[in-house]
Amino acid sequence: MSATATGWETVVGLEVHCELATATKLFCACPNAFGAEPNTNVCPVCLGLPGSLPVLNERAVELAMRIGQALHCTVKPSIFHRKNYFYPDMPKDYQISQYDEPINVDGYLELPDGTRVGIERAHLEEDTGKTTHVGGGGRIHEATYSLVDYNRAGVPLVEIVAAPDIRSADAARAYVAELRAILVAIGASDARMEEGSLRVDANVSVRRPGEPFGTRCEVKNLNSLRSLGRAIEFEAQRQITLLERGEAVVQQTRHWDESDGRTHTLRSKEEAYDYRYFPEPDLVPVAPPGEWQDQVRALLPPLPADRRAHLAAVTGSTPAGVALVVERGLDGLVLAAVAAGADPERALTHAEHNLSMEGADRLDPAAFARLVAMEVAGELTATQAKAVLVDMVETGDPPDDIARARGFEAMGSDALTAAVDEAIAADPDAWASYCGGNEKAKGALVGRVMKATRGQADGKAVTALLEERRAAAPGPA
Ligand code: ADP
Ligand code: MG
Numbered sequence: 001m002s003a004t005a006t007g008w009e010t011v012v013g014l015e016v017h018c019e020l021a022t023a024t025k026l027f028c029a030c031p032n033a034f035g036a037e038p039n040t041n042v043c044p045v046c047l048g049l050p051g052s053l054p055v056l057n058e059r060a061v062e063l064a065m066r067i068g069q070a071l072h073c074t075v076k077p078s079i080f081h082r083k084n085y086f087y088p089d090m091p092k093d094y095q096i097s098q099y100d101e102p103i104n105v106d107g108y109l110e111l112p113d114g115t116r117v118g119i120e121r122a123h124l125e126e127d128t129g130k131t132t133h134v135g136g137g138g139r140i141h142e143a144t145y146s147l148v149d150y151n152r153a154g155v156p157l158v159e160i161v162a163a164p165d166i167r168s169a170d171a172a173r174a175y176v177a178e179l180r181a182i183l184v185a186i187g188a189s190d191a192r193m194e195e196g197s198l199r200v201d202a203n204v205s206v207r208r209p210g211e212p213f214g215t216r217c218e219v220k221n222l223n224s225l226r227s228l229g230r231a232i233e234f235e236a237q238r239q240i241t242l243l244e245r246g247e248a249v250v251q252q253t254r255h256w257d258e259s260d261g262r263t264h265t266l267r268s269k270e271e272a273y274d275y276r277y278f279p280e281p282d283l284v285p286v287a288p289p290g291e292w293q294d295q296v297r298a299l300l301p302p303l304p305a306d307r308r309a310h311l312a313a314v315t316g317s318t319p320a321g322v323a324l325v326v327e328r329g330l331d332g333l334v335l336a337a338v339a340a341g342a343d344p345e346r347a348l349t350h351a352e353h354n355l356s357m358e359g360a361d362r363l364d365p366a367a368f369a370r371l372v373a374m375e376v377a378g379e380l381t382a383t384q385a386k387a388v389l390v391d392m393v394e395t396g397d398p399p400d401d402i403a404r405a406r407g408f409e410a411m412g413s414d415a416l417t418a419a420v421d422e423a424i425a426a427d428p429d430a431w432a433s434y435c436g437g438n439e440k441a442k443g444a445l446v447g448r449v450m451k452a453t454r455g456q457a458d459g460k461a462v463t464a465l466l467e468e469r470r471a472a473a474p475g476p477a
C-alpha cells in the first residue's frame, strides 16, 4: 500500500556522499584509487601517525566548487573542523570535515519533471577506512574478527545535504539519478553506487498532509537505487503503522537489510555535541578568490537540465519527454542529425525507442539523418528503419547499403501508386464503402496493398494516397 493512499505523506531528505575523482587523497599525496591491495595506499598522514600534518588538496577544493556551482549553490569561505568519535576505520579518532561553515550553501537540483529539490549544503570532508567483519553475518558485534583497510582513509568526499523536499520513493530515486548524472557530467566523481563512490542515506518521516514534519529516522546502507526506493517505502510504512497504533516514532539511525527487505535499529540518533566539534588547528580557512570561482564556472559543461531544455526546444518535445535520450547521452547525436536535415521528431523517436544499445552514441549523425530521410520519403517503413538502424550501429555501414542488402527495396512513389490503384480495382465494394465515408473500409484496402508489396509499403503513405484518390473521386450523386 502506498503511504499516500492511507492519508499519510512521506517526507524524505537525502544525504549523499560522493568520492571526488582526484588523483590523490584530501590531505596527503597517497593515490585515491579503488580496488588496490589493502593498506598499500597509505602514509603517516592518512594513518593518523603522531606528528604528521595535513596539506589540503587544491584539486579537491576545485571539484567541490564545481559541485556547488552545478547545484546552484553559493560558494563561501569555509573552515574545517574535527569531528571526534572512535571507530577502528578512523585511525586519528576524528574525521576532518566542514561543519558550520561549509564551502557550498543554499542551492537546488532540478528534476526532469521540473520540480526542484533544495540543497542545504555541500561540504568537503575526508572518507574513513573500510572495515570488513568476518563471521556473524558481517555485523561488528557478532564477528569473529575484523579486517581494516586504510586505502580509503582520507579520500576526498563531498557530502550533499538536501532539504526535506522529496515526497515519495520514486522522487528520491529520480533525485539520486539526476545528481549522479550531474556529478559524472562535471567530472567530479565517477559516482558508482556499486563501488561506494556514491553513498546515500535517507532521512524519512511521515505526516498528515499540511501538518508539521514528523520525527525522522535516518536509513543507512542503501547501495542501489532499488534499495533506496524499497527502504523508503518500508520505513514510511513502519512509521505509519506505529503512529496509527498510537505509538511514537523514535528518532534513530537504522540499517537497511536488502535480504529481508526491512530496516533495523542501528543506534539512537547522535547529536552534534556528541562529536565535540572544534576547528582543525592544522588547517587554515579556505576562501576561494572570486577569480578562481569564475575560472571553475567557465569550465562547467552543459548540465543535464540544460541539455534537456535545449533538446526539447529543438525537437518540439518537453524536458521530461527527452529525459531518457539525454540520460543515454544521445542528445548530441539527435541535434547533429537535425542540423544535417533530419526530421526532429522522428530522430528523437528513434533515439528513445530504437537506440538503447551499446555504441549508439557513435552513430554517424549524417548517416542517421539519411536513414530518417529514407523513412520520411516512404522508402522504408518504420519497422524496416528500425532494423536498418540496428545494423548501422553494429556495422557502421551506410543505411542505403543495409536497406539494399536486406532486400528493403526502395518503394518508389510510382510503384506505390500502382499498388494502391490495383487494390482499389480488386475490391470495388471496400472502395465504394470508403468513398461513402466508412473509414473502417480503408483497412481492407491498406491490407491489400501491404500484402501485395510484402509489407514494404509505408502505411502512412498508403493512407495518404487513398485519401488523395478519394478526394479526387466523383462524389455520391
Ligand atoms: P543532522 O544534523 O542531524 O544530520 P540536518 O538538519 O542536517 O540534521 O538534516 C539532515 C537531513 O535530514 C537533511 O537531508 C534533511 O533534509 C533531512 N530532514 C530533516 N528533517 C526531516 C524530516 N522531518 N523528515 C525527513 N527528513 C528530514
Ligand atoms: Mg547529517
Ligand code: ZN
Binding pocket: 025, 028, 029, 030, 041, 042, 043, 044, 045, 046, 047, 154
Ligand atoms: Zn596518505
